[in-house]
Amino acid sequence: MDHAEVLLIGGRAGVGKSTVAWEVSAGLRGAEVPHAVVEGDFMGQVHPAPEGDPDRSRITERNLAALWANYARLGYRRLVYTNTASVLPESAAMFTRAMGADLRIVRVLLTASDATATARLTGRELGSELEREVGNSIRKARLLDERTPADAVRVATDGRTVTDIAREVLAATGWITARS
Template sequence: MRKTEALLIGGRSGVGKSSVGLEVAARLRAADVGHAYIEGDTLDAVHPAPDGDPHRSGITERNLAALWANYTDLGCHRLVYTNTASVLGSEEWLFASALRGPRIIRVLLTASDATVEDRLTARELGSELEQQLRRSALMARRLDEHAADDTRRVATDGRRIEDIAADVVAATGWTSLKSPETISRAGRAN
């Protein structure tokens, strides 16, 4: 049985985790690299929080383990997972438990306050904008200070999703896809 590998894409609200995660999954499909994609924010979307679990970590673990069991039954051994705090060293227990000790690749997406404010203002159409901006700024500091030591940082300011995703995929070592488009973008970046 092959060892599980988990690509954890973290970052503050408004940094582009979901968009980048979906593009990473698209690139892996194009390269015919087997994987599963899980949006971590959906694993604990329950209100009120379960008794005794105000941070919803127990339900997150159970849901991740259940989904992963289904994917491994299909022969999957690579996971692309997006969630704000996933790159924190304190979150490693979740993946060790639910995925049974995977090789972990951490990528922290970063963006300036101005970029995040623009993105969140466009996205948050309801009453949550001010709260999202405050939480995003607090989490940016926490992630910068407490991301696991092996976390790779990838800036998203002023960059195309495709270019960011190419950097993230390169961090995995899962593919050597060298389409002309990939080669030309890599050449411009250096």
């Protein structure tokens, strides 16, 4: 395979993006499919925001490009990337700039009810950020529902095991049967 492929796993806070990504990685490892995993939330975690980059999108892209260049140099062609808004149409340009023009993008939007996401966040957010995270999660869920492209695979996570969800996400990629 000469071109790169990226699986974008998006969704509101508390939907299980990271957990599903690691289970997808376990499935790919089990099938001996070379890949890399990147938690997109960490690509722009700097404070304060760089001058001229208030939403940290430029530092995120620069970090992704540098990281991907290292992986590509080692022969990797598949990336599993998690980030809330990564599935939105405007994100595609960042990935093609960072990973190359001949890029295949697979978008998966994980969904969960407000009750499910709030319960998960309550178990995870032990500090002062819970109320803010729950509010942001609800707002982002509405935005993602409205703006995620029709070609994205939508996967509900309520009441399902992570292995079941990951199998559905993996099926969307075709990576298990298309080895290289």
